[in-house]
Amino acid sequence: MAHRCSLHCIAPPDVLLRIVREGDEAAREAALRTLALDHTFRQARAVSAARTSLVGPVARVVGAAGGKPQRTIYDQKESETPTPGKLARAEGGRAVKDPAVNEAYDGFGDTYKFYWEAMGRNSIDDQGMGIIGLVHYGHAYDNAFWDGEGHMFFGDGDGQIFTRLTKSVDVIGHELTHGVTQYTAGLAYQGQSGALNESLSDVFGSLVAQYAKGQTADQASWLIGEDVVGPALAPALRSLKAPGTANPHDRQPADMDHFVVTADDNGGVHTNSGIPSHAFYVAATTIGGQAWKEAGVLWYDAMRDPRVTANADFRTFANATLRAAKQRYGSTSDQAHAVKAGWDAVKVRCTLPTG
């Protein structure tokens, strides 16, 4: 059944789109058919993900073909009201005077483009869900967060810990990826599943930045938040390359021997995320080239693996990345060995499936 190919198709949507734009008539027809089928399957998957999710869909654009984000930015004017404030910029609207509004709009654009072109995903829920940002949240608020109900909030920082949080495309990618995780694996925000949830946000946040800059794995900084940390957290929030070294307060472990048991932060979700994040770094740099093309796609496969459920631990996720590597490249491929090397480096025991 040829059309089944669209589920695990080797040709990603960006290649198919290029064929649609530039290919001859027959190739165009075939690519359009595949894209349409692929969209149907992805829609079915997202619907089932949305069903099991805690919250309903938000601002869904039903039947949209994909490829274009639907962004809305609101100005909270330093209030901590949890609902959208004054409309500041809607999709297609011109740039405004306020840089926070434009940074959020552009960062969402970069993140949407990354997920669409590199992963074949149409927004947060894969159905073209609206991307909503609330900027200037709170007074000197040192944080950005995803509320679980379709909104991303960005503070202005106090100038010491953080500066304006919209300045960082990897932070914007981090927050939007929390939405993607909610609509895929639905990883519970506690303990190992919570640390995986955090790690995926750092991995894909970093990939969004690398994609926007056209960097290869060895050119990338693998740092999170370089553009938004204040003097207290300089030079960066976290490092996927060398967990625990990003700033003087960074306590991230780089392997399971140093896993941190704590009641803080939902069981140290921003601390133990260093372990799976470093596994990704090792896998991506071992494969080489642009990290989103192979390592990133394998991690995205694992996020959507039905065996990776809400309470998945590191090992379950590691096994899912190895199954994905086997399916895409074969169990003896360089990619499969690189992924295994990543998990070995952080001492997460997992098995490379053979056959």
Next chain:
Amino acid sequence: MSDDGLRLTLRRTGGLAGLAMEAELDTAALEPGDAAQVRAAVERALAQPPAATPGTGADRYQYNLIVRRGADRHELTFGEAAVPEALAPLVRRLEGLARPAP
């Protein structure tokens, strides 16, 4: 509540940075009127402790407020989206004093 001073420790963890912050306040060091307001707010919160329901979303703050009065010790844990109304001004005030935890 007796006139004994309350010693408060607020610990805030989580957030995008995952940075633990701590602040302390001893009502014995405050003006009498201010101390009475703080004690009343804490008293109200202890009488109706917040439910330990897991919050939704990601990168939100988690708060632990430890209240010591003589040999008594109470601990309240709540998420950023569920700060008890009586405590909101006190939490904000303590956050203003908070420093990264060692």
